[in-house]
Amino acid sequence: MRDRLHRRERPGWRRWLLLEAALMAVVGVECPVRAARAQAAGSLEEVLRGLAAPDADEVTRTLERLAIRGDAAAVPAIEALCDDRLMVGADGAIFLHASRERQLRNPISGQVLIPQPTGAHEVEVNNEIRRVAMPVLAEIELHSPSESVRLTAAQALADRVGDEGAAKIRAALERETSPKVREALTLVLARFDLNSSDPARQLAGLEVANKLGTPALKAELIRLASSASSPDPRVRKEAEGALAAVENRQRLVDMVAALFHGVSLGSILLLAALGLAVTFGLLGVINMAHGEMLMLGAYATYTVQMVFERWFPGAVRFYLLAAIPLAFAVTTLAGVVLERTVIRFLYGRPLETLLATWGISLGLIQTVRLIFGAQNVAVANPVWLRGGVEVAHGLVLPYNRIAVIGFAAVVTLGVWALLQRTRLGLQVRAVTQNRSMAACLGISTDRIDMWMFGLGSGIAGLGGVALSQLGNVGPELGQSYIIDSFMVVVVGGVGRLAGSIAASLGLGLVNEILEPFTGAVLGKIAVLVLIILFIQRRPQGLFSLRGRIEA
Amino acid sequence: MVGNFRSRLLQMHSPRGWLLVLGVATLLLGVLPLFNGVVPRSSSLHIPDYLIPLFGKFLCFGLSALAVDLIWGFAGILSLGHGLFFALGGYAMGMYLMRSIAGEGVYRSTLPDFMVFLDWKELPWYWRGFDHFPYAMAAALLGPGLLAFVFGYFAFRSKIKGVYFSIVTQALTYAAMLLFFQNAAGFGGNNGLTDFKRILGCPLQSPSTRLALYVASGLALLLGYLACRYLVTSKLGRVLTAVRDAELKVRFCGYESTHYKLFVWTFSAVLCALAGALYVPQVGIINPSEMQPSNSIEMAIWVAVGGRGSLSGAVLGAWLINGGKSWLTAAFPSAWLYVLGASFIVVTLFLPRGLAGAWAKLAERWRR
Numbered sequence: 001m002r003d004r005l006h007r008r009e010r011p012g013w014r015r016w017l018l019l020e021a022a023l024m025a026v027v028g029v030e031c032p033v034r035a036a037r038a039q040a041a042g043s044l045e046e047v048l049r050g051l052a053a054p055d056a057d058e059v060t061r062t063l064e065r066l067a068i069r070g071d072a073a074a075v076p077a078i079e080a081l082c083d084d085r086l087m088v089g090a091d092g093a094i095f096l097h098a099s100r101e102r103q104l105r106n107p108i109s110g111q112v113l114i115p116q117p118t119g120a121h122e123v124e125v126n127n128e129i130r131r132v133a134m135p136v137l138a139e140i141e142l143h144s145p146s147e148s149v150r151l152t153a154a155q156a157l158a159d160r161v162g163d164e165g166a167a168k169i170r171a172a173l174e175r176e177t178s179p180k181v182r183e184a185l186t187l188v189l190a191r192f193d194l195n196s197s198d199p200a201r202q203l204a205g206l207e208v209a210n211k212l213g214t215p216a217l218k219a220e221l222i223r224l225a226s227s228a229s230s231p232d233p234r235v236r237k238e239a240e241g242a243l244a245a246v247e248n249r250q251r252l253v254d255m256v257a258a259l260f261h262g263v264s265l266g267s268i269l270l271l272a273a274l275g276l277a278v279t280f281g282l283l284g285v286i287n288m289a290h291g292e293m294l295m296l297g298a299y300a301t302y303t304v305q306m307v308f309e310r311w312f313p314g315a316v317r318f319y320l321l322a323a324i325p326l327a328f329a330v331t332t333l334a335g336v337v338l339e340r341t342v343i344r345f346l347y348g349r350p351l352e353t354l355l356a357t358w359g360i361s362l363g364l365i366q367t368v369r370l371i372f373g374a375q376n377v378a379v380a381n382p383v384w385l386r387g388g389v390e391v392a393h394g395l396v397l398p399y400n401r402i403a404v405i406g407f408a409a410v411v412t413l414g415v416w417a418l419l420q421r422t423r424l425g426l427q428v429r430a431v432t433q434n435r436s437m438a439a440c441l442g443i444s445t446d447r448i449d450m451w452m453f454g455l456g457s458g459i460a461g462l463g464g465v466a467l468s469q470l471g472n473v474g475p476e477l478g479q480s481y482i483i484d485s486f487m488v489v490v491v492g493g494v495g496r497l498a499g500s501i502a503a504s505l506g507l508g509l510v511n512e513i514l515e516p517f518t519g520a521v522l523g524k525i526a527v528l529v530l531i532i533l534f535i536q537r538r539p540q541g542l543f544s545l546r547g548r549i550e551a
Numbered sequence: 552m553v554g555n556f557r558s559r560l561l562q563m564h565s566p567r568g569w570l571l572v573l574g575v576a577t578l579l580l581g582v583l584p585l586f587n588g589v590v591p592r593s594s595s596l597h598i599p600d601y602l603i604p605l606f607g608k609f610l611c612f613g614l615s616a617l618a619v620d621l622i623w624g625f626a627g628i629l630s631l632g633h634g635l636f637f638a639l640g641g642y643a644m645g646m647y648l649m650r651s652i653a654g655e656g657v658y659r660s661t662l663p664d665f666m667v668f669l670d671w672k673e674l675p676w677y678w679r680g681f682d683h684f685p686y687a688m689a690a691a692l693l694g695p696g697l698l699a700f701v702f703g704y705f706a707f708r709s710k711i712k713g714v715y716f717s718i719v720t721q722a723l724t725y726a727a728m729l730l731f732f733q734n735a736a737g738f739g740g741n742n743g744l745t746d747f748k749r750i751l752g753c754p755l756q757s758p759s760t761r762l763a764l765y766v767a768s769g770l771a772l773l774l775g776y777l778a779c780r781y782l783v784t785s786k787l788g789r790v791l792t793a794v795r796d797a798e799l800k801v802r803f804c805g806y807e808s809t810h811y812k813l814f815v816w817t818f819s820a821v822l823c824a825l826a827g828a829l830y831v832p833q834v835g836i837i838n839p840s841e842m843q844p845s846n847s848i849e850m851a852i853w854v855a856v857g858g859r860g861s862l863s864g865a866v867l868g869a870w871l872i873n874g875g876k877s878w879l880t881a882a883f884p885s886a887w888l889y890v891l892g893a894s895f896i897v898v899t900l901f902l903p904r905g906l907a908g909a910w911a912k913l914a915e916r917w918r919r
Contacts, residue, residue: 352855362888486718487722524725
């Protein structure tokens with residue numbers, strides 16, 4: 001359990017490398033006291049060798065020694081020890097490897113060793129050693145000059161603090177200057193107080209808890225509010241008050257989070273449905289392969305990521321910027337080819353088009369499956385989209401979702417500008433309203449059809465790029481969005497941007513808001529019933545163009 | 552009176568057509584069972600037991616293709632939700648089969664195993680009565696029928712048609728699939744209902760029960776075909792065709808097209824449910840994946856391949872596609888989806904009336 005907690009806070013090699021890079025950068029300005037201490041106890045590398053000692057007591061002693069040194073360069077090795085990633089060579093030298101790869105690295109610099117030493121085996125650790133190692137790790141990190149490292153360490157400590165740790169934390173709190181870290185440390189201390197059996201301390205802890213208002217202490221508050229575990233009525237009353245405050249706050253946070261999720265889900269739906277609405281309005285055909293354009297866009301993103309990782313590792317963080325135009329180009333091309341080879345022969349036969357495009361989607365899915373495999377592929381967020389901005393306690397708005405919302409807004413604006421402000425857009429609107437009249441006026445409807453179908457697919461491709469930043473990318477990706485995007489078209493009406501925007505955001509929000517009350521499935525069913533009822537009132541959608549010939 | 556009857560029969564089929572129907576029926580319902588049940592096992596003419604449920608399955612698919620063709624080919628309504636009715640019929644049958652082995656599950660409880668697993672203490676209300684075969688059969692047909700009626704009432708009343716109707720039916724099926732995937736829904740969640748042992752006291756594994764189920768499916772298909780044929784050659788059928796071709800004009804002539812559509816839609820759903828109910832004991836499992844949108848769309852392609860508006864063509868299309876599927880998924884697993892996808896495209900582009908249409912064209916040219 002401890003081990004798992006630890007891993008969750010520090011998910012991977014990349015984050016670890018970053019963290020370490022930050023540490024390395026400050027080695028040059030290390031304080032003289034610490035340098036002296038380090039010198040006194042021999043080189044770090046030698047001390048670290050003690051971690052691989054066969055005797056558990058020796059390992060514990062080494063850990064204590066490392067704690068006294070307080071040298072952040074020991075952190076990777078201790079972490080590796082806890083995660084079973086520490087290796088020891090035949091001569092006693094230690095190495096580590098990043099999770100899921102077997103290349104041995106230097107325990108301090110993290111560099112891959114060339115040539116790779118042979119005969120290394122894994123260092124055995126038991127939970128007892130882990131228990132000792134965790135606070136050592138946190139303590140070293142509390143001394144780190146980097147604010148983010150201290151914050152992580154404080155938060156890690158929040159989940160496990162013993163009596164002996166409290167004093168250290170108080171000391172750390174006193175010299176701490178960053179408000180964020182201070183808060184995290186205060187939280188740890190409050191929990192420590194709440195868990196004590198002394199009513200005075202409990203009350204002090206409750207006061208702090210009330211001020212912080214964080215859900216992290218909820219379990220303690222619940223315990224104190226129950227009569228069985230706290231005999232003191234004052235404590236009980238205070239705890240109840242604090243609990244109510246925390247719960248109210250949490251409800252608010254949950255709601256805002258749900259709204260935010262709903263908007264971001266709606267943005268994806270919007271990108272998926274925009275193209276569908278435009279082509280349906282213009283051509284009167286339903287493109288069942290539209291969802292596969294999302295999928296193609298997402299796979300294009302994946303491919304770009306792979307190419308960057310392989311050939312331009314230095315520029316990986318910018319892969320997304322390259323993926324956007326590429327995904328757009330690929331899906332637009334796919335759309336144009338589709339229109340030229342199949343769809344244009346089926347105009348005026350919407351039901352047949354539906355089936356033919358379904359056939360196309362099957363072919364696309366199978367092709368992607370053969371090329372990329374049936375499993376989901378991993379598309380990682382670039383560094384600048386990881387993490388999020390914490391608006392309030394427990395309310396973190398992830399950057400990737402914010403980016404998706406912004407992206408959808410930009411694309412929608414672009415489509416609007418294209419339709420309303422360009423010559424092509426004017427022609428598109430003319431053809432949508434009255435095809436034969438537009439043709440009489442010299443508009444090449446054939447060409448318009450082709451480009452708009454391509455554009456619709458291209459927008460879906462952009463949706464695929466956005467989608468790849470939020471969730472899994474697999475061959476069946478498109479299938480799960482196609483029904484929702486059809487719903488958007490049905491509700492929003494065709495050929496009107498405002499309708500699509502309102503419908504997709506509305507659907508996204510309703511989905512997310514209903515979910516906590518009814519569960520995801522009943523929410524979906526409720527949405528469907530709402531839509532059917534809605535169509536009863538307005539068969540042409542929310543913002544329909546009024547036509548005379550409509551039967 | 553007799554003359555009336557005769558002329559009505561001739562309306563349904565030409566004498567040659569009747570002969571053909573009779574021939575196929577004899578082959579499927581007489582000769583095939585004979586070669587399985589009576590011809591000794593050692594003979595090379597013997598039809599092996601394992602093929603019987605497979606053929607039975609095809610008969611059920613044929614019946615559901617009929618149902619789809621009836622509304623698509625004759626009323627112009629493309630349903631992408633017939634998989635739902637098929638599965639609901641199957642679930643009703645599955646519930647009966649589950650109840651008939653009460654007390655013999657892994658946990659020796661009177662409740663189905665998955666309920667024991669969920670720690671349920673008693674049967675949910677909608678499971679009551681499924682111990683009785685007639686009740687279960689009535690539920691298998693009337694349940695989906697009622698759902699189709701209510702849904703159709705609202706949909707047709709508000710003049711949802713064309714692709715809109717297709718999409719809404721697809722969404723309905725999708726929502727139902729999500730619902731049935733839930734454990735709490737009480738239909739076995741992901742795993743669905745399975746581990747059946749016997750139907751009406753006869754063990755499901757025995758060759759004779761399987762043969763009986765096969766014959767029942769064949770009879771259902773035959774009767775379903777005749778009923779559909781009767782329907783489409785009746786006055787109602789002609790109104791339907793008129794609705795398909797020019798609904799507005801039909802309405803102006805004083806026909807309430809909604810009623811006609813609603814009737815044939817509900818009837819079609821019941822047919823499909825019957826197919827599902829016969830399908831489940833032969834394959835031994837029913838789970839929510841039967842409600843996948845793709846299954847319903849596949850039903851439409853059976854009809855499109857066979858020939859929209861030709862009942863026999865639809866049945867043929869179902870057999871052809873499913874035969875191809877059985878063979879290809881075994882021989883070239885990765886090619887099957889391409890073949891299926893290509894058949895969607897080729898049929899819509901080059902064979903708008905399906906194989907039946909192509910055959911008619913060929914026959915005409917030959918006669919000339």
